[in-house]
Amino acid sequence: MPPGGNGVISMGPGCPVVLPLTIAHQCGQAFRWRKVLVPLQGKESRRLEWSLCLRDRVVFVTQDGANHSLAHRTVYNSNPEPFSTAAWLRDYLNLDTPASQWFAEWSEKDPIFAKHANRFSGGNILRQDPWECLCAFICSSNNNIPRISQMVHKLCEHFSPLLHVEQYPKGSRLCHSLDVNELAEASTDALCLAYHPFPTPSRLAEPDVEGRLRELGFGYRAKYLAQTAYALCEKARESLGFNASAEKIDQRVYANLLELRSLSYHDARNQLLPLSGVGPKVADCILLMSLDQASSIPVDRHVFQFAERWYGIRTKRYEEVAEKLRAVWGERAGWAHSFLFYADLPSLDFYDSNDHMGAYNTEEDKKQDLLLSSAHQTEFDQEMGPEAKLDTTQYPYLTVKSEPDETSLNLVIKDDSHLSDTPETIKHEQSSPDEPHQRPTLKRARTARHRAKP
DNA sequence: CAGGTC
């Protein structure tokens, strides 16, 4: 049994990966990371802790205030696999790519990039698990990012075992937006979160899955997921023989998907397109974010929009837009495209790299913390009442609550069927701009660029 | 309406 698995990863000045610009679900790459604001503890200032459940472990990551290093700890299950979390993080976060250098190159080549996307320097494209990536982007069709994230979490809760429950210190707060000062839960309870791994292909290939996914609100995507899982497992079974175990089949499915990394863009794409629920856009997302195809440009409605408005590309033909944008940015066009996509996301309007958003380890942050934490908490209590709870109708998958001094085993794990009648849940009204909850980091005004075209 | 697909 491995020990705690703590460690620090230092990032060179050439690759200052900023976690809120990569793993936050608002960015639309990974949808499963949780972000918890852990309050002041002794001499330490408050900090943001990101966490994700892998197959055999839960990984917790905190970035330092200057974005130069990542501190991580790991909780394993009873049968850990032999790979180090540090190595996994380095690979997953693509820490060895000189992304900041690329930002400079894109900005030099393209004044439009310089103007709209260079503020996302520190962003990065992840190197994700292809199976999870495939499922997540099947869910993404005709869908919004919060619900994609919700659906991915539902997959984990309902189709994979509970691996770990983390009990966070009192006053810890689950964050939903990029702004850690968001209006959020005023909890005196200990925050407890349940961690399930992403489900295996063989589990999602079982016959009951489509129906259950429909009950869970997946709509027409239920069939896509079930069919894709089944197709991949059947292909693996053919090469393994009829008596292959589920474990062997899963391993083969993962291996088959990873092999796509060694293929050309077009060959890998043609392997993905026959899968149910995978069209050109979804395929390009998977290629870009999990299969090493840095030139892949997923063309969605946002891209059509800025291609026309900023680059004068008028066509509605998918391949033509992608080709013309590749001509602008070159071989890593898919990376460049992602940060222009960020520029079009309302949820990233308020992102400011100079704030070290979400790091909160500097002395100044600490001072501000001391001033604000008590004051803001009081304000919050006066308005919402001390019993105010998170709006769980918005993020039902996030909540596993416990009473203040409960042991970790006596948990109330939130069940969807009780969602409609939780009397304690207070619905938070949206605060208007002049209310006290509007915190100082909300600097940038919402522009009109998302609205109607002339 | 929301990062399409069949």
Next chain:
DNA sequence: TCTGG
């Protein structure tokens, strides 16, 4: 077109 924020 499924569905909900």
